[in-house]
Amino acid sequence: MKIFKKEFIQFADSVSDWKEALKLASKPLIENENVKSEFVEKLISETERLGPYYILAKDLALAHISPEESINKNGLSLLFLNNQVNFKNDSSGNVKFLFILAAVDGDSHLDILKDLSLAFGNKEFYEKFYNVKTFEDIIELTKILN
Numbered sequence: 001m002k003i004f005k006k007e008f009i010q011f012a013d014s015v016s017d018w019k020e021a022l023k024l025a026s027k028p029l030i031e032n033e034n035v036k037s038e039f040v041e042k043l044i045s046e047t048e049r050l051g052p053y054y055i056l057a058k059d060l061a062l063a064h065i066s067p068e069e070s071i072n073k074n075g076l077s078l079l080f081l082n083n084q085v086n087f088k089n090d091s092s093g094n095v096k097f098l099f100i101l102a103a104v105d106g107d108s109h110l111d112i113l114k115d116l117s118l119a120f121g122n123k124e125f126y127e128k129f130y131n132v133k134t135f136e137d138i139i140e141l142t143k144i145l146n
Contacts, residue, residue, distance in 0.1 A: 003076055003115045004142065006135045007032065014083035018052070018095075019044055022063060025079035025098045034075030034102045042070055043100075052087035059084065059094060059130075060120065064101040074109050075102040076116075080132060097129065119145060 008028040015021045022043050029035045046065050047053075054063045077100045084094040099116070103109035120126050125144050132138055 003112055003119070004078070004135075004138050005076075008075065008077040009080070009135055009138070010078070011080045011133070012082070014081060015085050018047070018085055018087045021079065021081070021085045021095070021098055022047070022100070025063070025077055025100045028077040029075050029100060029102050032075065034071070034073050036070045036072065039065070039070040039102065042068070047087070052093055055087060055093060055095065057120065057126075059096040060099075060126075061087070061095045061097070062099045062101055062116065064103065067103050067105050071102045071104050073102070074104055074112065076100070076112050 012024060015024060023040050026040045030037055042065050043063055055061045079098040081096050084096050087093040087095055101109060122145060125141060128141055132141060
């Protein structure tokens with residue numbers, strides 16, 4: 001699957017809070033020039049304003065903002081956390097798998113969303129995603145989808 005690229009995936013034991021999670025998860029997008037550094041500040045600001053609208057399912061979030069000038073090119077990063085970080089005041093805000101989506105417009109990232117939907121819509125894939133510890137584990141796991 002095109003959505004899992006080694007240089008955009010990170011593993012961490014824990015983070016101090018949701019803001020640190022967003023900053024860490026966005027780092028590969030900044031380093032690969034998909035986004036400018038102000039992208040993260042806008043993502044944090046939107047989360048403070050609207051709440052964590054991007055939590056999709058138990059432990060799974062796809063953080064993003066509307067296309068704007070801090071986004072240079074489409075991209076997707078992923079942060080695996082051994083310990084959940086809380087984005088809300090209750091357990092519905094717990095996240096272990098934090099994707100960050102950078103989209104330059106409203107359409108060109110739809111293939112990324114389709115691949116994510118196919119992957120996490122597959123119950124076996126989603127359940128086994130909890131056992132991923134390395135990039136190689138991800139590659140092995142995507143074989144379920146082929």
